Amino acid sequence: MDAMRMEAFLRVCVILLLLTTACLVRFDSQTSLIFPSYSRTASFRDMNALFVLVFIDIAAAGYNLIQLVIRCMLISSPQKQDMRGSYKHLAWFSFLLDQAVVYMIFATNSASLMASVYALNGEHHLFWMKLCSKFNRFCTQIGGALLCGYVAFLLMAVVSFLSAYGLFRHYSPKTFLVLK
Amino acid sequence: MDAMRMEAFLRVCVILLLLTTACLVRFDSQTSLIFPSYSRTASFRDMNALFVLVFIDIAAAGYNLIQLVIRCMLISSPQKQDMRGSYKHLAWFSFLLDQAVVYMIFATNSASLMASVYALNGEHHLFWMKLCSKFNRFCTQIGGALLCGYVAFLLMAVVSFLSAYGLFRHYSPKTFLVLK
Numbered sequence: 001m002d003a004m005r006m007e008a009f010l011r012v013c014v015i016l017l018l019l020t021t022a023c024l025v026r027f028d029s030q031t032s033l034i035f036p037s038y039s040r041t042a043s044f045r046d047m048n049a050l051f052v053l054v055f056i057d058i059a060a061a062g063y064n065l066i067q068l069v070i071r072c073m074l075i076s077s078p079q080k081q082d083m084r085g086s087y088k089h090l091a092w093f094s095f096l097l098d099q100a101v102v103y104m105i106f107a108t109n110s111a112s113l114m115a116s117v118y119a120l121n122g123e124h125h126l127f128w129m130k131l132c133s134k135f136n137r138f139c140t141q142i143g144g145a146l147l148c149g150y151v152a153f154l155l156m157a158v159v160s161f162l163s164a165y166g167l168f169r170h171y172s173p174k175t176f177l178v179l180k
Numbered sequence: 181m182d183a184m185r186m187e188a189f190l191r192v193c194v195i196l197l198l199l200t201t202a203c204l205v206r207f208d209s210q211t212s213l214i215f216p217s218y219s220r221t222a223s224f225r226d227m228n229a230l231f232v233l234v235f236i237d238i239a240a241a242g243y244n245l246i247q248l249v250i251r252c253m254l255i256s257s258p259q260k261q262d263m264r265g266s267y268k269h270l271a272w273f274s275f276l277l278d279q280a281v282v283y284m285i286f287a288t289n290s291a292s293l294m295a296s297v298y299a300l301n302g303e304h305h306l307f308w309m310k311l312c313s314k315f316n317r318f319c320t321q322i323g324g325a326l327l328c329g330y331v332a333f334l335l336m337a338v339v340s341f342l343s344a345y346g347l348f349r350h351y352s353p354k355t356f357l358v359l360k
Contacts, residue, residue, distance in 0.1 A: 046303070047303065048297070048303075049294055099337070099341075103283075103286055103337075106283055106286065106287055107286055107287065107290040108290075110287040110288075110290050110291050111290050111291055111293070111294035113291070114229055114291035114294050114295055115294055115295075115298070117228070118295070118298070118308075123226070123227065123228075128298075128308040128309070129308070157279070157283075161279075161344075164341075164344045164345075164348060165344075165348045165351070167348075168344060168345045168347075168348035168349050169348050169349060169351040169352065169353050170353045171345070171349040172349065173349050173350045
């Protein structure tokens with residue numbers, strides 16, 4: 001039960017961090033002069049990586065909220081969870097979904113980081129101009145959001161270890177995929 | 181032991197796929213006219229995402245080769261592996277490294293995919309030009325390499341599940357982090 005309470009606490013932290021990341025990216029905007037007599041407003045819509053990041057982070061926070069509600073119901077329910085019954089299916093289901101969510105968070109964060117590195121440095125081989133020199137405050141805020149997102153990923157990875165541990169320790173160490 | 185043989189087979193597949201990806205990206209080059217009177221050769225060095233991809237894929241293939249050698253030694257060794265001895269540390273070590281490697285493969289693939297989408301479509305908000313219209317064959321080969329890389333990631337994810345299963349099923353289902 002100790003592992004379950006730790007998992008619930010980590011999920012609350014993950015939800016808060018994911019929502020912080022999504023808000024930081026979503027409400028980031030800056031207007032700046034790019035060429036003389038041509039000004040532009042930068043927002044998260046300009047880069048599809050950031051657009052996808054906001055969407056995935058909100059979806060992952062929602063998923064963790066649902067898991068948290070299920071966990072609370074399990075902790076408060078009086079009868080013992082039996083691994084041979086429906087609880088086994090729930091454990092497998094949440095193990096696979098946790099894995100998928102942690103990979104999604106990591107991939108969207110890394111793709112956004114990649115896009116941000118191009119925006120920061122440009123890529124003169126490809127004639128892509130650097131943009132962070134024009135949108136300084138915008139880029140700093142995105143950097144903070146990505147840092148937040150990576151912390152959320154690390155906590156979510158620990159959650160996925162805990163759910164793998166919670167599932168697999170019910171299996172026999174001798175024969176393959178047989179419950180104890 | 182069945183799970184161990186399956187893991188060894190999957191690791192061989194992963195090594196072959198990772199090396200294919202690395203070679204496809206490394207030896208991809210095409211010379212094309214970008215502006216009239218200005219021609220350029222595209223290679224994996226033009227995009228730092230692709231450069232990192234080649235490096236990480238070769239490192240991950242090397243890691244899997246080392247794991248394979250260790251597995252072969254364990255299968256052929258006559259005495260029983262005892263979870264209370266040094267085998268426990270090896271299992272924890274390879275579990276954590278497997279997790280790290282699978283995340284690295286996924287992140288570098290996703291970052292390269294992101295960079296490739298920018299090269300394919302450009303990003304007119306950021307004045308980044310599309311380049312795949314000029315380097316058609318080059319981009320198709322990179323696409324094939326990324327497909328190969330994602331298959332390698334999926335197999336490696338199954339390997340990491342197996343190593344988590346192999347570790348955690350030795351733990352007690354009643355008390356937290358106590359061996360059976």
